[in-house]
Structures are given as structure tokens and as C-alpha cells.
Amino acid sequence: MRTRRGLVQAAALEIDRVGYEGARLSRICASASVSMGALTFHFPSKAALADAIQEEGRAIARTLVGRVLESREPTLHAVAELTVGLAGLLEESVVARSAARLARERPEEPDRWTQVWLPAVQDLLERAREDGRPRLTVRPEAVTSLVRYLLTGAEAQIRGAGASAVGAGAGRVADQVEGIWRLVLDGTAPQSG
Numbered sequence: 702m703r704t705r706r707g708l709v710q711a712a713a714l715e716i717d718r719v720g721y722e723g724a725r726l727s728r729i730c731a732s733a734s735v736s737m738g739a740l741t742f743h744f745p746s747k748a749a750l751a752d753a754i755q756e757e758g759r760a761i762a763r764t765l766v767g768r769v770l771e772s773r774e775p776t777l778h779a780v781a782e783l784t785v786g787l788a789g790l791l792e793e794s795v796v797a798r799s800a801a802r803l804a805r806e807r808p809e810e811p812d813r814w815t816q817v818w819l820p821a822v823q824d825l826l827e828r829a830r831e832d833g834r835p836r837l838t839v840r841p842e843a844v845t846s847l848v849r850y851l852l853t854g855a856e857a858q859i860r861g862a863g864a865s866a867v868g869a870g871a872g873r874v875a876d877q878v879e880g881i882w883r884l885v886l887d888g889t890a891p892q893s894g
Contacts, residue, residue: 777826
């Protein structure tokens with residue numbers, strides 16, 4: 702099991718760095734300090750190794766989704782909490798980040814990363830629309846798009862794309878996403894009068 706975990710971690714690092722197509726099994730073996738035979742014993746193909754990364758990334762995200770769904774937060778705030786948490790996973794876990802990248806780079810496979818959290822976002826938004834904690838004043842599809850864009854932007858920022866646009870000292874990406882959500886929630890909450 703230690704060899705298998707090491708291979709998944711090494712492959713996640715490689716895929717995070719160069720993408721699925723650019724990842725080389727020989728570099729993964731070298732990084733994990735195992736032979737090609739050991740790799741193929743656990744994973745008969747690069748696709749099988751990518752599947753393992755995606756499953757581990759899903760498991761990490763599933764834990765977060767479960768925790769957020771159990772919270773007593775108002776539903777729209779739970780969407781924000783989930784988005785910030787996912788941005789944090791992308792920032793802190795190379796396996797989660799690689800799972801998200803693999804979801805984009807392997808179009809022939811189902812989007813295993815998004816399938817973990819998107820239904821929860823949609824459910825929370827529907828509950829927010831119905832029970833008004835706080836009242837959702839925009840179409841749920843618009844908020845779903847916001848969540849997708851925030852996570853795509855967070856991943857790009859983490860990978861270094863657009864780093865110059867944010868500027869020095871911007872802090873953790875999850876904190877930036879949280880700040881955006883504070884702005885959104887202040888702008889979408891009903892005005893007391």
C-alpha cells in the first residue's frame with residue numbers, strides 16, 4: 702500500500718506540473734523511487750494511474766462536501782463555505798488539484814471532480830431559493846456559474862497563471878475566494894430598511 706500511495710502522490714505531482722499528456726511514467730517512477738515493474742504491478746496503464754488520482758481527489762472532496770452539508774450554516778453561506786473549502790483543497794492538496802486538472806484534460810472520461818461537489822451546490826442553492834436563509838435573489842444557475850468560475854480561477858491562480866494580475870501579497874487563494882464571497886453575500890442579501 703505504501704508503494705501504491707507513493708505512486709499516486711508522485712503521479713499527482715507530475716500531472717500537476719506538466720498535465721496528463723506531458724506526464725511520463727519514467728519520471729513518476731523516479732520520483733516515487735520505484736521500478737517500472739512496480740508501477741505496472743499496481744497500475745497497468747497511465748490511465749489507470751490517473752483514475753486512481755481522480756478517485757483519491759474525489760474522496761478528499763467528498764469528505765469536505767459531507768462536512769459542509771452537515772453544518773448548520775444558512776444554505777447560501779454553505780455554498781460559500783464549500784467553495785472556499787474546495788479552493789483550499791486545490792491550494793493544499795496536489796492530489797485534489799491534479800484530479801481537477803485531469804477532469805479537464807481527459808474529456809473522454811466523466812468529470813469525476815465536479816460530480817462530487819456540483820450536485821451539493823445545486824441542492825444548497827435550491828434550498829436557499831425555497832427557504833430564504835438568506836433569500837436567494839438571483840437565478841441559482843448564475844450562482845452555480847459563479848462557483849465554477851471561482852474554482853477555475855482559484856486553480857489558475859494556484860498554478861501561477863495571472864499571478865502578476867493579482868499582485869504581491871495577495872495571500873492565500875482560499876482567503877481571496879472567501880473575500881469574493883463576502884462581497885457577493887453582502888451584495889445579494891436583502892437590504893434591511
